[in-house]
Each structure stands twice: as C-alpha cells, then as structure tokens.
Amino acid sequence: MKFVKINPPGTFCTQEALRDLLKGQQAKTLGKTFLEVGCGNGDLSRMLCDAGLTGIGVDFSAQAIEIAKTALDPYLKDGRYQLHLGDIRDLPADAAKVDIAVSYMVMEHVEDDVGFIRKLSEFVKPGGMVILGVPGRRDRWSFEDETVGHFRRYDRGDLEATLEKADLRQVSVWSVGVPTINLLFNASLYMIKRSGAASHLAESKRQQTETSGIREIPWKTVFPSWVRIILNRTTLFPLFVLQRLFYRTGLGLVMMGVGRISENRPGAMLDQVAHDTQRHA
DSSP states (O other): OOOOOOHHHHHHHHHHHHHHHTTTSSSHHHOOOEEEESSTTHHHHHHHHTOEEEEEESOOHHHHHOOOHHHTTHHHHHEEEEEESSSSGOOOOOOOOOOEEEEEGGGGGOOOOHHHHHHHHEEEEEEEEEEEEEOGGGGOHHHHHHHOOOSSOOOOHHHHHHHHHHHHHHHHEEESSSSHHHHHHHHHHHHHHHHTTTGGGGSSHHHHOOOHHHHOOTTTTTTEOOOOOOOTTTTHHHHHHHHHTTTTSSOOOOOEEEEOOOOOOHHHHHHHHHHHHHHHH
C-alpha cells in the first residue's frame, strides 16, 4: 500500500487554532510579514502565505528545507517567501523586522527556552507578536518525547511564565486540539513505536531534532491517498468548533502561547527611526 503525506487531525486542529488567533486580531495590529523558525516541511508557512502574508522560513535541516521548497514553490518564485538553511542565530542582526514571529514544535528542543524567545523577539517589530506552539502537559511525557529530542513539555502555567520571563506582554496561552489530540494520544504512540522509532534513542538531541518534523510514520504522518476524503478542513470542521470550548483550559497536549513585544522595549525608537528612513529613502 502506498502512503502519502497527509496532515493528521491534530495538525489540522493546530493550524485552525492559529487561524482563530489571527482572525481575532485587528487588521491594523496584525501586520503582513512573518518569520517562521523551524519551518519544517513548510505547511504552516504555506498557510500564512495563503492568507496573504509575506514571510521568511528558517530551518537547520537541509532535508526539511528541500521539502519546504516544493511546498512553497509559488511563493518563492513570486518573492513573497524566502527560505534560509541554518539556525535563528545565523540570521543577520540587521535583518528586516517582521510583524509576527511563529515557531511551532521547536522551543521544546531548545535547552534555554527563555533565551530562544528573546532571540526570536529581536526580529519582531515593537508591538508585534510572538506565537509559539509546544507539546503540552508534563504528565504526558512519553516515548515520543524521548525519540525526537525534547527537553520538556509545558503545562499551561509553565508556558505563561516562560513567555513573561522573556519580557513578552499581553501573554495568553491556549490549549489546542482538545479533545481530538487527547483521544488519539495512545494510538499515535502505538504507531510511533511500530515505526521503529526506537532506533533514534541512540542519537543526539540535535540528530533527533533534525528529522523530528519530517519523519514518515504510517497512519500518523503519512496515510493511503484515499484518506484525504476523511482528513480535510471540511470534514474536520466539527472538531475545530469543539476545540474552541477548551482553549482556556489546561487540558491541551499542544499549547499555543502568544505575547506581544513591548512598544517601549530597548531599541524600539531606533527601529522606528530606521523604518521611517527606509520609507522616505
């Protein structure tokens, strides 16, 4: 049986939650540019580009970058998207600042999570947003976490505190994918074990991380092509409505945190001067 890449229900829910978050922002405060760190196969960046945003994707996995090139080919060709192979630390300090920085399923791979958020914030305009998706609930640490290079999972309060410690303002944390991801948790873990993921236990966290977002696991990340009839935004719409009832709870096995960059952060005035200079040049 031939398997192809199809997003699982949890990924559909996670992306829909991001759409809900962005829809809730006033157009004048949302902005039109984004940076995605850890873009993986490019699914999230493509969703943002489809919504009319212009962006940059960064990933240190060469294999992931090649996959993302295919997924985002139209936007790469028309100049609305750029890809960079490397770490966020490789981006030049004077890189153009964006309205939104997004990083999904990355921060749990970073030992210094507060430092990661602060670095990410350097590339966001004053008043802009930082949006982070992470594995939720410490009590659900599992075999999967051991094989993909995770340092931690986050309870809702953990993520709120981490965002605030990194000097973000107006912090909010949502539980995402409840109850869908919760109900599929054990089945997902079973598929991971069946796929031979135990072979990754001997790898370094860096090696595990490089392939974590692009592994092909039958019935978890790849499915027979006919499954598209079942797994699509139309058929899964009831799950999107259902998850909204749980956004403000601590039940999520995926947590989405958002915070804003202070308008008065150090360097904000210099950022504005530079922006005005470029606009009038």
